[in-house]
Amino acid sequence: MSETHSSLVAHQFDDGVQQKQATTLGMWVFLITEIMFFGGLILAYTVYRIKYPEEFHHASKHLDYVMGTVNTCILLCSSLTMAFAVHAAQEGKRKLTMIFIVVTMVLGAAFLGVKGWEYYTKYTDHLIPGPNYDLNHLWEGAGLLPKTQLFFSLYFAMTGLHAFHMLIGLGLMTWLFVKTKRGRFSKEYFNPVEVCGLYWHFVDIVWIFLFPLLYLVDRSH
Amino acid sequence: MEMDRTVVAEERPTIIDTVTGAIRENYLNANYGLKSWFLTVDHKRIAILYLISITLFFFLGGSFAVMIRLELITPQGDLVQAETYNKLFTMHGIVMVFFFLIPSIPAVLGNFLVPIMIGARDMAFPRLNLASWYIYVVGGLFTLGAMIAGGIDTGWTFYTPYSTSFSNTYVIATGLGIFVVGFSSILTGLNFIVTIHKMRAPGLTWFRLPLFIWSNYATSIIMVLGTPVIAVTILLVALERGLHIGIFDPALGGDPILFQHLFWFYSHPAVYIMILPAMGVISELVACFSRRRVFGYKFVAFASLGIAVIGFLVWGHHMFVSGQSSYAGMIFSFLSFIVAIPSAIKVFNWTATMYKGSISYDTPMLYVMGFIGLFTIGGLTGLFLACLGVDIHVHDTYFIVAHFHYIMVGGTIMAYLGGIHFWWPKITGRMYPEGWGKFSALLIFVGFNLTFFPQFLLGYLGMPRRYYAYPQEFQVLNVMSSAGASVLGVGYLLPLVYFLWSLRYGRIAGSNPWKATGLEWQTSSPPPTENFLATPVVTEEPYQYSPEETEAEYAMTKKENVNV
Numbered sequence: 081m082s083e084t085h086s087s088l089v090a091h092q093f094d095d096g097v098q099q100k101q102a103t104t105l106g107m108w109v110f111l112i113t114e115i116m117f118f119g120g121l122i123l124a125y126t127v128y129r130i131k132y133p134e135e136f137h138h139a140s141k142h143l144d145y146v147m148g149t150v151n152t153c154i155l156l157c158s159s160l161t162m163a164f165a166v167h168a169a170q171e172g173k174r175k176l177t178m179i180f181i182v183v184t185m186v187l188g189a190a191f192l193g194v195k196g197w198e199y200y201t202k203y204t205d206h207l208i209p210g211p212n213y214d215l216n217h218l219w220e221g222a223g224l225l226p227k228t229q230l231f232f233s234l235y236f237a238m239t240g241l242h243a244f245h246m247l248i249g250l251g252l253m254t255w256l257f258v259k260t261k262r263g264r265f266s267k268e269y270f271n272p273v274e275v276c277g278l279y280w281h282f283v284d285i286v287w288i289f290l291f292p293l294l295y296l297v298d299r300s301h
Numbered sequence: 302m303e304m305d306r307t308v309v310a311e312e313r314p315t316i317i318d319t320v321t322g323a324i325r326e327n328y329l330n331a332n333y334g335l336k337s338w339f340l341t342v343d344h345k346r347i348a349i350l351y352l353i354s355i356t357l358f359f360f361l362g363g364s365f366a367v368m369i370r371l372e373l374i375t376p377q378g379d380l381v382q383a384e385t386y387n388k389l390f391t392m393h394g395i396v397m398v399f400f401f402l403i404p405s406i407p408a409v410l411g412n413f414l415v416p417i418m419i420g421a422r423d424m425a426f427p428r429l430n431l432a433s434w435y436i437y438v439v440g441g442l443f444t445l446g447a448m449i450a451g452g453i454d455t456g457w458t459f460y461t462p463y464s465t466s467f468s469n470t471y472v473i474a475t476g477l478g479i480f481v482v483g484f485s486s487i488l489t490g491l492n493f494i495v496t497i498h499k500m501r502a503p504g505l506t507w508f509r510l511p512l513f514i515w516s517n518y519a520t521s522i523i524m525v526l527g528t529p530v531i532a533v534t535i536l537l538v539a540l541e542r543g544l545h546i547g548i549f550d551p552a553l554g555g556d557p558i559l560f561q562h563l564f565w566f567y568s569h570p571a572v573y574i575m576i577l578p579a580m581g582v583i584s585e586l587v588a589c590f591s592r593r594r595v596f597g598y599k600f601v602a603f604a605s606l607g608i609a610v611i612g613f614l615v616w617g618h619h620m621f622v623s624g625q626s627s628y629a630g631m632i633f634s635f636l637s638f639i640v641a642i643p644s645a646i647k648v649f650n651w652t653a654t655m656y657k658g659s660i661s662y663d664t665p666m667l668y669v670m671g672f673i674g675l676f677t678i679g680g681l682t683g684l685f686l687a688c689l690g691v692d693i694h695v696h697d698t699y700f701i702v703a704h705f706h707y708i709m710v711g712g713t714i715m716a717y718l719g720g721i722h723f724w725w726p727k728i729t730g731r732m733y734p735e736g737w738g739k740f741s742a743l744l745i746f747v748g749f750n751l752t753f754f755p756q757f758l759l760g761y762l763g764m765p766r767r768y769y770a771y772p773q774e775f776q777v778l779n780v781m782s783s784a785g786a787s788v789l790g791v792g793y794l795l796p797l798v799y800f801l802w803s804l805r806y807g808r809i810a811g812s813n814p815w816k817a818t819g820l821e822w823q824t825s826s827p828p829p830t831e832n833f834l835a836t837p838v839v840t841e842e843p844y845q846y847s848p849e850e851t852e853a854e855y856a857m858t859k860k861e862n863v864n865v
């Protein structure tokens with residue numbers, strides 16, 4: 081057994097190919113569970129959007145679509161640099177991999193920074209659901225539509241869960257950075273970079289759904 | 302480059318005894334000490350960790366049931382009052398569903414058998430497997446803590462707005478425990494899917510897989526697709542209760558019915574997380590003890606997948622009286638009838654397997670026959686409930702309670718116990734005492750029916766569930782039920798005693814005491830840490846039993862076994 085077993089292949093696998101296929105499939109299955117996880121919230125959002133179209137229309141106008149667009153660009157760029165990192169790892173370029181991982185992390189952190197700023201403005205505008213919630217001071221029609229708070233509850237639940245996934249992504253990137261720095265990856269073995277890349281792209285795609293749902297739908301009139 | 306990432310499987314020349322040729326080292330004696338257990342990545346040891354922890358939860362959940370049945374002996378409340386009674390049935394349900402039934406067969410038998418049955422050295426992700434056990438323990442302790450602090454009274458269903466606005470008990474803490482334990486279920490399912498796809502031995506094509514693998518695969522699909530939904534639902538309940546965000550609160554525009562949709566989207570398929578692995582166990586056992594191939598192998602295999610898929614489309618049958626539109630009700634009713642078909646295919650195929658087989662009545666087979674009978678009753682009464690008109694009559698009565706206990710206890714626990722008896726010699730290397738095994742199987746069957754059949758009658762007569770007191774006229778049936786529960790309790794305690802006894806005093810089993818087919822019987826008992834000394838190559842379909850040829854041989858070995 082030991083002749084065919086490189087030390088890079090865990091004991092349960094026969095060879096590197098099997099290991100690579102298994103890890104990649106494992107990540108895909110995990111991402112499917114994530115779709116169902118976010119799916120519950122998106123369902124709730126859809127139900128209430130249909131039930132309270134006026135409320136959601138007016139409430140969504142109080143999201144900052146400029147910030148949202150900036151964040152979308154930041155996240156898309158981070159997906160690009162993540163793809164570069166995977167490519168660099170595939171070619172065995174250690175330094176370059178590290179650089180792209182760091183750039184990805186900086187972009188990820190920037191996204192969270194912008195998100196934090198948006199949350200802060202929601203706080204100062206009294207748009208955080210709870211006893212202090214108050215849309216009246218921003219819009220005189222709010223008194224006629226008492227259910228607008230629901231929109232912000234869903235906004236915070238959905239973007240909050242997404243931000244939590246970004247934090248996990250940053251953790252994974254840190255782990256990858258340390259591993260790369262120690263030279264654990266090579267042309268033959270870079271699967272963890274690839275699999276973490278899948279995760280990063282997934283979190284990106286979730287935002288691609290959240291952004292139009294929360295910021296853009298039905299905003300124009 | 303450092304090479305310390307993984308441990309290379311060590312060659313162990315001492316593994317085979319040079320004199321007798323027997324394998325001396327197995328997964329149990331490969332190393333000793335607490336650390337070797339709590340940090341193990343061996344799927345077999347993780348199965349044992351699960352076995353011990355779910356057994357503890359089983360008896361904890363059982364003790365709540367004891368209190369419930371004691372209270373219900375008399376019509377008025379004397380042992381406990383309403384608040385305590387509500388907590389008792391809630392905690393009974395939560396412990397039994399989330400901490401016993403859902404992990405039971407997959408996490409114990411599945412963990413132990415899936416890699417061996419497919420000829421692999423371990424799961425695809427052994428460390429993730431260990432992590433899933435730790436997550437289970439953390440979730441369990443969380444919920445246990447909430448119970449010790451004062452318990453919860455919402456029912457295991459956490460219906461809003463009671464759970465979010467009115468209950469004064471530990472809803473958030475209990476909910477978080479269930480949220481956490483869900484991830485152990487997700488990780489187990491993920492591990493099974495990848496392992497079954499990628500780790501099969503050479504020659505082991507999909508249609509050569511044992512049906513236990515097919516059913517665990519189907520179960521994993523449900524675990525992976527359903528569990529995240531209950532996780533996010535419970536999260537929303539906790540947010541609603543803690544921060545009043547309004548999602549389920551009508552005062553703020555929320556809709557409590559949305560909770561029911563989300564909850565049952567997982568919790569109906571969860572019934573199949575409980576019963577599908579049980580069906581897998583039954584398929585293995587019925588073939589072995591009838592000495593015949595499973596009749597209609599492909600039908601049974603695809604029926605598992607069919608149940609997994611259709612099972613996701615029937616959740617609305619829990620909401621016939623919740624104000625759901627009558628058209629939705631009709632569609633959910635129709636689909637609930639449809640989902641019975643794959644289950645019926647299985648029952649017919651098992652009986653067809655037994656037909657003209659050479660049946661022997663060892664303990665596991667007694668459990669199989671108990672399962673087939675009780676599962677059929679549970680399934681058929683499920684059709685009563687899928688029928689809109691009947692459901693309105695028996696909704697929220699003891700008829701429901703009896704129905705799902707026939708599936709969960711009469712089905713899943715019978716199969717679980719049958720499986721534990723069947724694979725006990727493989728897991729421990731020793732036989733359990735057959736006489737005691739048969740006696741307690743019989744006791745469980747009798748006790749079960751005495752407990753739950755009267756509940757069908759009570760429900761039909763109109764006794765509602767979840768009440769600590771009831772009118773005088775229901776007392777006779779309730780006393781019967783409580784009497785049956787005490788018989789059932791003894792039936793469950795006996796195996797605990799004789800299994801522990803057999804660890805030391807049981808007869809040495811040998812690698813294949815049942816003369817069964819399947820890769821797990823081709824390695825020693827208990828198996829070595831790497832399961833097989835050389836990777837097996839599979840050249841034929843499963844269940845190569847033949848009643849005529851093996852009957853004589855089988856009778857011989859059994860005689861030998863008795864003489865030993």
Ligand SMILES: [Cu+2]
Binds near residue numbers: 568569619
């Ligand atoms: Cu159901």
